[in-house]
Amino acid sequence: MSSLHTFRGRKRLALAIGLLTCVFLYAFYQGNTHSSVSTCHNTRSLESSRRTLSWKGLINHISQPYYRDLNTLDATSNALQNQERILVLTPLLKNDAVNHLERYFDLLDKSTYPNHLISIGLLIPSSSSSSATEELVESLTKLVNRLQRRWFHAFHEITIYQRDFHFDFDPSTEQQQRDHFKLQPYRRSILARARNYLLSAALQDDHSWVAWMNVDLLSYPATIFEDLIRHNVDVIVPNSLLHTDDGSFWAYERNNWQETDGSMRFQMSVGDDFVMLEGYSELATGRTLLVDMPTHLGPDHLVPLDGVGTSFTLVKAQIHREGANFPSYPFQHQVDTEGFARMVQAMGSSIFGLPSYFVYHARS
Incomplete structure (x- = not known):
């Protein structure tokens, strides 16, 4: 007991x-x-x-600090194996952008790079036509909802941004057709601001690559991300051609180029605020365009470039993080995408093009 x-x-x-x-x-x-x-x-x-x-x-x-080791965030040639994330950025600045949305998402959906590693950022500019803007927003929202509500194969994220830049450029008007060349520096400065807004809003601290793409691309290889990443360079562009019914070779992107002795001498003869433009009969720059380079050396043949466009451009995200953006002011005689290329070179980074690797663009 x-x-x-x-x-x-x-x-x-x-x-x-x-x-x-x-x-x-x-x-x-x-x-x-x-x-x-x-x-x-x-x-x-x-x-x-x-x-x-x-x-x-x-x-x-207790205010716990958020710790992120940026030394572990890298862009490598083994992106798929390392599960590196790609941010696809597209400013929807063309009046007919709504007509290309279905194909834009379809091409991305068919790419062999896993959708769960792809984020998409789209920028809609407000325009004087509120009905056109509303139509674009409505169409885009329906498409995004349809894609992201799937049981599988959804993208990591799709974000739609809107920003008014108070600028309407309609080349169909007779006056703007006459002033097309003279308006280009101002138009390109607005485009640069749009790209910078989109970049600063969409770039997250886990993105390793940034792909700039036009909405009106007609076709590109499904393996394009892996193909470009494999070269492991800071900035790389394929050769962007215009789609033709007969399959003939016709240039589209003329902002991918190399300097020549003649183009360098010309720049020494003009003022610092003079903006060089490619593809206009009013100005012969003397540069060598990517679309004019030989294409018989195979799709992996790299050539160094001094200027790039953004019909399709792959950039290591660290290049943007370290300060390379799209100048809306004359920077070494360039603005927008070509000004970006100037910044990349000033930083000591590399730019390359693939003359024999083709993407096809719709006729404007």
Whole structure:
């Protein structure tokens, strides 16, 4: 009997200590977190309450710094193996952008780079035609909802941004046709601002690559991301051609180019605010365009470039993070995408093109 009483006494003592511990913990956390706690009924509920209190305490009283080791964020030739994320950016600045959306997403959907590693950022500019803007927003929203509500194969993220730049450029008007060349520096400066807005809003700290793409591309190889990434260079562009019914070779992107002795001498003869433009009969720059280079050396043949466009351009995200953006002002006689190329070179980074690797663009 005495041993039984001793056991019961010890049991009561343990129970009393447990209850006192619960009361003490309750009072302690109540005073420190000012949060309500349920009564401790057993060990499991006690542990659950303690975890809840701890998190509430951290949230309310301790400002934990968010730590991100950027040394581990890299863009490599083994992007797929390393699960590196790509950010695809497209400013929807053309009046007929709504007509190309279905194909734009279809091409991305068919690419062999996993959709869950691809984020997409789209910028819609407000225009004087509110109905056109509303139509674009409505069409885009329906498409995005359809893609992202799938059970599988959804993209990591699709974000739509809107920003008004108070500029409408309609080349169909007779006046703007006459002033097309003279308006280009101003138009390109607006495009540069749009790209910078989109870049700063969409770039996250886990993106390794940034792909700039036009909405009106007609076709490109499904393996394009892996094909371009494999070269492991800072900035790389394929050769962007115009789609033709007969399959003939016709240039589209004329902003991918190399400087020549003649183009360098010309720049020395003009003022610092003079903007060089490619593809206009009013100005012969003397540069060598990617679309004019030989294409018989195979799709992996690289050539160094001094200027790029963004019909399709792949950039290591660190290049943007380190300061290369799209100048809306004359920078070494260039603005927008070609000004970006100037910045990349000034930073000591590399730009390359693939004369024999083709993407095809719709006729404007």
